Amino acid sequence: MEYQGKELFRRVGIPTPRGVHATSAADTVAFVAANPGSWVLKSQVMMGGRGKAGGIKFADDAAAAKPLADELFGKVLKNEQNPDGEEVRSLLVEEKVQIASEAYASITIDRAAKKPVIIVSSQGGMDVEEVAEHHPEAISKFWIDPAIGFQPFEARQLAFAAKLPVGYHKAFPKILAGLYQMFMEYGANLVEINPLVLTASGDVIASDAKVELDDNGIYKHPDLNAWRNDGPADEDQAAAVAIGLGMSNYAKFADESGEAPKTIGTIANGAGLGMGTMDAIKSAGGGAANFLDIGGGAQAELVKNSYNLVTSDPRVKAMFINIFGGITRGDQVALGIVEALKGDDVRKVPLVIRLTGTNAEEGRKILAEAGFFPVETMNEGAAKAVALANGAK
């Protein structure tokens, strides 16, 4: 979140506005009362667009701050991208700065170039993708050779190319150097300052901070791991981790207008097959309620927990388990599934299981005898699941 990103900014010498991270309305009001001036109350949430969603307020004294802080704490911010919304649990109370100009600076990984790329724009405070679409001339990029690292000339080159106002020029190389140091040191996927403000008094400060860390690299920074856990993690990810899946092995999909209702739960062994499974359901006229990659072995316990996770979604009316038995034997997989789902502690929905590979025929026989619907191909399974979800017997 912003307050954590700014803490990292300060560690590498990037100037940020004076402020405090407040975890209660009382703390917020007490801070404003003790520090006369104009303050911004910024909701600390993961979602973007919090200003438009009503998550940013302004207060010039404690009396004005109180009702605003009371309103913000516990408020659920929502917008089009986040229909479920996100609850505000803390505020960053920051000095209000007099803005002369707003710029944008970020460093991210360019997958195709396999290099870090610095992106600078003279149009700060806006979505950089929109700027790229409508004012490409305002954006400038530089690809860093990781073997050489960041050099100050890159910042000068970018500042001129993106036509940053002259007031930025002196501070800019130091700010980008700090940003690159942070990007590398913490193994970030993205570090972003938007806006990078030039104040009326001529200072250059990071008014907002966005840092996306690489889950795979987090083990190198146990201090940041602790930070990550105190925020409201993605619910899907938390649910996946709780049953022993990888963080991104499960995702739940919201219903969308103009599309078939999401009534079919899916489990597949492998990410590609999982994606293929949801696509096949869509092709068959249905809607996948989720993506779940159960990984290689499909152990009985994990099958059961995955099944329970997917069917905890009340929209799910039928289930499609798609297993391409490569190395594992089909009859063993079938026995595992039957064992996992035979108890009364699972919600019974019509269950279609696609099973191929070694001993798949024996596997399908076992499944049929247990009352499930075994099929041989993915298309067949998707069609059957859609029919069952729509009430077929």
Next chain:
Amino acid sequence: MAIFLDKNSKVIVQGITGREGLFHTQRMLAYGTNIVGGVTPGKGGTHVDGGSASAAASNLPVFNTVKDAVDATGATHTIIFVPPPFAADALYEAHDAGIGLAVAITEGIPAHDMLKVVATTKSMRIIGPNCPGLVSPGKALVGIMPSGVFASGRIGMISRSGTLTYEIVDMLTRAGLGQSTCVGIGGDPIIGTTFVDCLEAFANDPETDAIVVCGEIGGSDEEDAAAFIKAHLPNKPCVAFIGGRSAPKGKRLGHAGAIISGNFGTPESKLAAFAAAGVPVADRPSEIPDLLMSRLAMHA
């Protein structure tokens, strides 16, 4: 021929004494892969039983370092089964010892580790990481793929996914379309060998007649592949598939690289790129064999 791997490739296994390493060593040997030894620091001088494929297989030498293994065996290829925190080091070690091609099976290597590895080990081809490896059917398999679905033939296959590859290859094999080489390039954001690198190799392979590109949402590898096909592969029919087309934006699906961020990595952009290159995109994997056969007939 084939690309990247054939019967003469001498392969070592980094992490050979681990559970996964040994299990897959035995499977690769059973397939006919010329595995000449393995590396586990501290276990140099010992031997492992790689199964009954040959007398040598049942008594494979283990070395302390990759350099020792290369010096003793002349190994050209390596396959890496070491945990994420040590995987970058294993790749640097392979590069230092003069290995030509490294398959990194490991899932979960930090992207920044791979940024540095690919920037500094350019004389070594890296397949993966987070990939199922590669197979030249009938010749050799260096990976964790289920060997039963493959058949030797003249179709090249490149994929970002594991199980979806097996799904598609299974259909190709059933349709009588054997494969020259199948490469699983991996699902991570930073990978060593891209679609374009594989297409370039297939373009120059006289034993590959047509190519299947199995992509997924996220990144721009598919767009780059389409542009390469348009410019350089007029004579080899290509068919594509894109996994995750029904995925909503912003959800990361299993692979670290499979995410639509903003307007990047969308299926629309990939479909448009393949359309511009004249490459048909199958809506379902089951359509791929027919699409391939009709394209091959057109080119014949």
